[in-house]
Amino acid sequence: MEIFIAAVIAMAVIGLVLGGVIGITARLFRVEVDPRIELVAELLPGANCGGCGKAGCADFAKSVVTGENPPGKCPVASREQVAAIAQALGIEAGATVKxxxxxxxxxxxxxxxxxxxxxxxxxxxxxxxxxxxxxxxxxxxxxxxxxxxxxxxxxxxxxxxxxxxxxxxxxxxxxxxxxxxxxxxxxxxxxxxxxxxxxxxxxxxxxxxxxxxxxxxxxxxxxxxxxxxxxxxxxxxxxxxxxxxxxxxxxxxxxxxxxxxxxxxxxxxxxxxxxxxxxx
Amino acid sequence: MTPNNSSRPLTFKGGIHPSKDGKALSRAAAVREAPLLAEYQLIVQQNVGAPPELLVKAGDELKKGQLVAKAGGFVSVPLHSPTSGKVKEISRIPGPMGVPVQAVIIVADGNDEWGELMPPLDWKTAEPQAVRDRVRDAGIVGMGGAAFPTHVKLSPPPDKKIDCLILNGAECEPYLTADHRLMVEFPEKVLRGAALLGRALGVKDIFIGVEVNKPDAIEILSSQAAGFGVKIVALQVKYPQGAEKHLISAITGREVPTGGLPMDVGCVVQNVGSTAAAADAVLEGKPLIDRIVTVTGEPVKTPGNWRLKLGTPVAEAIRFAGGVTCEPGKVILGGPMMGFAQKSLEVTVMKNTSGILLMKKDDIIQYQSTACIRCGKCLDACPMNLQPGSLSAAIESEKFDLAAKNNVMDCVECGSCAYICPAHRPLVQHFRRAKAEIRNRSKK
Structure with a gap:
């Protein structure tokens, strides 16, 4: 019985300590993620074709949010999709030749x-x-x-x-x-x-x-x-x-x-x- | 240095014994001079490396041996006119690799008159640098098939110590007998060339490796070799005995490191044809404008060996050999193992055309390739110690990085694995593709 209690206590202590460590690290090393990136990524077609020159749709979404690329650079997205992204970000759609x-x-x-x-x-x-x-x-x-x-x-x-x-x-x-x-x-x-x-x-x-x-x-x-x-x-x-x-x-x-x-x-x-x- | 264990014919690890060697068709046929043609179609780029720069234009008069194009860089050689005549046009003709190539069309005037030759050098006193320069100016390349400029191999960087020159007289490709006839009929030319190239490199040890299926060549060379400081080495009959890395391994026991060159182990390998051409260039001042070509195969009426001028169309070469007795199924430039199948008979003889081989329709089997059965025969056959089976699987699923990691770039494309494969897998083609893709990627 004693062993049983000791084990439970030991596990609880380890859990608490590790939980604390994780909590502190999460605070210290927090990465700011722009919620708009996820928003843009959802609006993109998600084909991951690489036609824009980026590694995939997520990468392209990031470049749109940072202003590196206009949303119209995506070759796959329809005009409506591009307009939706532009509207969501409040920027110009960017005219591109299809x-x-x-x-x-x-x-x-x-x-x-x-x-x-x-x-x-x-x-x-x-x-x-x-x-x-x-x-x-x-x-x-x-x-x-x-x-x-x-x-x-x-x-x-x-x-x-x-x-x-x-x-x-x-x-x-x-x-x-x-x-x-x-x-x-x-x-x-x-x-x-x-x-x-x-x-x-x-x-x-x-x-x-x-x-x-x-x-x-x-x-x-x-x-x-x-x-x-x-x-x-x-x-x-x-x-x-x-x-x-x-x-x-x-x-x-x-x-x-x-x-x-x-x-x-x-x-x-x-x-x-x-x-x-x-x-x- | 003496070759290791010289009582038995030497060889390397791996390789194959092609069941049909076909050399009997043309081995006894002495080299014949080809009649002069009315027109020669001289392909401009006949060397590996930089393309030569064209010096002539339509309407120009040419003398035999006159410069047609000059070297386009260090790894490049000049090109000379095979006969006297007039340039009809600069045109494009079917190339040996299936892609049209630039060619100078020369209409012969029938006189076949030499222009001014380069001054002959004395065979005893020619300086190493003079020999190297002459070999370059005569446009000499590896005539066994590689077409790599010979003078580049004679000019190793100063940090590489060369102590051994090996001449390749193995002629391990089935059917080909051009080098065999050269050694039998012009042994002195080969030996003089050997001594000259040895002097250009500053080496004492000069070997000529000859497979034992050419006993007459071994005998005649051996009887004269001593006077030139050249040793003749008998080699076992095995393919690809004439591949330079395997020749080095057989004769010296040295192994060229992966990704390395023969000069990394102190060796330089030259083809006997190039050696004889070097002797002509140094001692007579003649540029390389013709070569011995084996025209052979079962469909050929009179198979044999001809001295053909560069720019001779394949169709004409076959005509010299009496034409065909039955419709051939395949025409190959070079030997059956590493040669290139042609789709046009308008292709012309180049500096590296060692043979024109016709194969019967019955001998051309359209294999259906199947999955690898993991028998491991390719492992035993591969002279480079690669794993052709698993490499091909990696390449089929386009894992080129994995193929590169497993040293596909070391493949010499000898075809031993594909020859032996019971599943008829196109292994060499896979490797060639992988090598092309990997080279493309490293360029980017």
């Missing part, structure tokens, strides 16, 4: 010649290390879906050996951009609806050898549109995404792109879907 990713290659298995049999690791970086991958074009999409696996929003689909971004699902976080060993993925303003789906700097004839939808730099689109809406770089034309007035879908009818690399983002998806028989 971006979307686009894979600038149109060479799927029907369009681009597959020149070698490849049965190695199904990963774009690995494939690009072996004779530049199985496809004929050394600048085209390898179609092994490294970008699709990196996308936290499942916005990239590999259709018939070509990575295609679904603009409705893409939030423009840019997680895919770094994964592409061919550097085909660009973050472009959401307002840009027309793209030139080719990234090869080769001569037109060399491109035509390996692909049926390359940009051959015929400049029909440049003539149909305005000069500054396009960038001409050697044997490749691309849309000037920094232009004051972005090229609109109306160019498609006027330009009559002979190879079919100038496409609207929806037109591109439709073609992809039709080829695989997914759309009735």
């Amino acid at each position: 971006k979307v990713a686009v894979v600038l290659c149109g060479g799927d298995r029907n369009q681009e010649k597959v020149q070698t049999l490849y049965n190695g690791v199904s990963d774009c970086v690995s494939a690009s290390l072996i004779a530049g991958g199985p496809k004929g074009c050394a600048y085209g999409c390898l179609g092994m879906g490294s970008c699709a696996r990196a996308c936290p929003f499942n916005a990239i689909e590999v259709v018939n050996g070509l990575a295609v971004v679904h603009p409705r699902l893409c939030v423009g976080c840019g997680a895919c951009v770094e994964t592409c060993p061919r550097h085909l993925i660009k973050l472009v303003p959401r307002a840009a609806k027309v793209h030139i789906y080719c990234s090869s700097p080769e001569k037109g004839a060399a491109k035509m050898k390996v692909c049926s939808v390359p940009c051959i730099a015929c400049r029909k689109c440049v003539k149909a549109g305005e000069e500054e809406q396009f960038v001409i770089d050697g044997f490749k034309v691309s849309v000037n995404y920094d232009a004051a007035s972005l090229v609109g879908t109306d160019i498609l009818g006027r330009a009559k792109c002979p190879t079919g690399c100038l496409l609207s983002e929806t037109g591109h998806l439709k073609i992809e879907a039709a080829q695989t028989g997914e759309v009735a």
